[in-house]
Amino acid sequence: MSFDAHRCPNGHVTYPGHTRCPECGEEQTETVDLADRTGTVVTWTTSTATPPGVREPNHLAIVEFEVQGESVRALGQLTTADGVEIGDDVEPVYEEELRDPEAGIREPDSQAWDGYRFEPV
Amino acid sequence: MDRVAIIGASMTTFGDRDAWVRELLAEAGDAALRDAGVDGDDLDHLYVSNMASGEFEGQTGVPNALAHDLGALGAYTQRVDQTSASGGAGIYAAWQSVASGASDMTLLVGGEKMTHKTTGEATDVIASLTHPVEYKHGVTLPSFAGLTARKYLDEYDAPRESLGQVAVKNHRNGVDNPHAQFRKEVDLETVLESPIVADPLRLYDFCPITDGSAALLFCPESVAEQYADDYVVVSGIGGATDTHVVHERDDPTTMNGVVESSDIAYEMADRGPEDVDFAELHDMFTILEFLQSEDLGFFEKGEGWKAVEEGVTDRDGDLPINTSGGLKSKGHPLGASGVAQAYELYVQLLGDAGDRQVEGDVGLACNVGGFGNCVTTTILEQP
Numbered sequence: 305m306s307f308d309a310h311r312c313p314n315g316h317v318t319y320p321g322h323t324r325c326p327e328c329g330e331e332q333t334e335t336v337d338l339a340d341r342t343g344t345v346v347t348w349t350t351s352t353a354t355p356p357g358v359r360e361p362n363h364l365a366i367v368e369f370e371v372q373g374e375s376v377r378a379l380g381q382l383t384t385a386d387g388v389e390i391g392d393d394v395e396p397v398y399e400e401e402l403r404d405p406e407a408g409i410r411e412p413d414s415q416a417w418d419g420y421r422f423e424p425v
Numbered sequence: 426m427d428r429v430a431i432i433g434a435s436m437t438t439f440g441d442r443d444a445w446v447r448e449l450l451a452e453a454g455d456a457a458l459r460d461a462g463v464d465g466d467d468l469d470h471l472y473v474s475n476m477a478s479g480e481f482e483g484q485t486g487v488p489n490a491l492a493h494d495l496g497a498l499g500a501y502t503q504r505v506d507q508t509s510a511s512g513g514a515g516i517y518a519a520w521q522s523v524a525s526g527a528s529d530m531t532l533l534v535g536g537e538k539m540t541h542k543t544t545g546e547a548t549d550v551i552a553s554l555t556h557p558v559e560y561k562h563g564v565t566l567p568s569f570a571g572l573t574a575r576k577y578l579d580e581y582d583a584p585r586e587s588l589g590q591v592a593v594k595n596h597r598n599g600v601d602n603p604h605a606q607f608r609k610e611v612d613l614e615t616v617l618e619s620p621i622v623a624d625p626l627r628l629y630d631f632c633p634i635t636d637g638s639a640a641l642l643f644c645p646e647s648v649a650e651q652y653a654d655d656y657v658v659v660s661g662i663g664g665a666t667d668t669h670v671v672h673e674r675d676d677p678t679t680m681n682g683v684v685e686s687s688d689i690a691y692e693m694a695d696r697g698p699e700d701v702d703f704a705e706l707h708d709m710f711t712i713l714e715f716l717q718s719e720d721l722g723f724f725e726k727g728e729g730w731k732a733v734e735e736g737v738t739d740r741d742g743d744l745p746i747n748t749s750g751g752l753k754s755k756g757h758p759l760g761a762s763g764v765a766q767a768y769e770l771y772v773q774l775l776g777d778a779g780d781r782q783v784e785g786d787v788g789l790a791c792n793v794g795g796f797g798n799c800v801t802t803t804i805l806e807q808p
């Protein structure tokens with residue numbers, strides 16, 4: 305498993321990938337694995353009114369990574385919200401099942417359910 | 426160019442209704458036709474704004490059902506789904522149908538039936554608009570609001586209390602709206618002590634789950650007086666999108682769809698933000714009223730919270746916002762909300778708003794889908 309951001313020939317990086325680069329319209333031809341990098345918390349929340357199959361409370365953060373001079377952001381669950389503040393460093397931690405695929409409205413086979421949580425460093 | 430007029434409008438009572446989506450749509454549609462004395466078989470086009478009747482109650486094909494129920498057989502029908510902004514997108518479609526000459530009489534009805542679901546289920550239906558990489562983390566629209574509110578308060582040194590003031594103001598306005606789901610004042614303390622939903626936001630920072638419907642009747646301005654003594658015109662309208670994936674925006678506190686759709690609407694109307702006398706904004710979450718009031722150009726970036734604290738946006742302020750009570754107290758039946766915003770502008774412009782009447786001849790409505798993913802801005806004026 306990797307935590308892939310996608311890059312176009314002009315160096316723009318996005319997570320997730322898109323059919324064409326949202327910045328310049330070129331095809332995204334490379335991936336950059338964010339799994340071993342340290343990111344910074346842009347903002348975070350603790351959600352207490354969660355949908356079926358989602359942990360409660362659900363701590364979430366938007367995290368920013370630097371990839372060769374370009375910044376790229378990702379949203380993900382936090383392992384804990386204890387003491388977390390904007391600007392803190394976090395590291396991705398793999399999680400096999402982020403929510404119960406069978407419980408929500410979305411067709412379980414239509415998407416992946418594993419991914420990365422963010423652990424405060 | 427012949428402008429597009431609105432000659433009739435209606436909304437049902439919003440709240441916890443026994444009626445299902447077909448009945449709600451028919452109730453509002455029938456009332457708007459009666460308002461203008463127009464028959465169902467006079468309709469050339471019939472649009473229905475609705476996000477998720479299939480997901481909520483297993484009823485699809487609602488425009489055809491409505492055409493049959495209103496005696497509008499033969500009319501061209503279309504469902505408009507733009508999530509929470511389905512109503513605004515419906516106004517756009519209805520305006521386009523008349524402006525293009527394709528229709529001389531268009532009825533738009535927006536509606537949603539939601540309260541039979543649990544809060545978790547309804548939240549999940551709405552969250553299904555998110556990208557798979559967001560959805561798998563259990564993100565909800567309220568959690569986007571929490572993420573954005575924290576960033577806003579941090580970035581602009583705004584006090585938490587200012588968000589609470591939005592709820593206090595809109596609840597106060599809702600008291601005088603007979604169609605509103607909540608007609609009850611709340612004080613700041615109650616808002617600030619209500620249970621946390623998406624930290625730092627609490628229960629009273631969020632709109633409720635609601636059933637309801639609203640309708641608008643459109644025709645060319647040149648024939649409007651044949652149907653109605655009083656009418657309003659659509660002087661400007663614009664729609665725009667922002668990123669599907671919310672975290673991909675450069676500035677989490679700016680809604681580009683609001684900026685771009687309002688630029689288009691202002692230009693069409695030959696108006697600027699300073700010309701707007703009152704506005705209905707999409708306060709699905711209190712933080713959204715700040716973001717829109719700034720991105721529409723009413724206030725500088727980062728200063729929207731001050732305007733609320735200073736009473737500028739109160740009913741007796743310089744720029745009343747959400748005289749209807751907003752989504753916050755009026756309720757938010759997804760597909761109906763954008764239509765009901767225009768209904769409020771319509772009754773205000775006609776002087777029919779009763780105890781919540783404000784002065785002015787230019788009103789603006791901003792309807793937001795997703796978390797700013799798709800936006801329609803509409804300007805209505807006296808002719």
Ligand SMILES: [Zn+2]
Nearest residue numbers: 312316325328
């Ligand atoms: Zn590019």
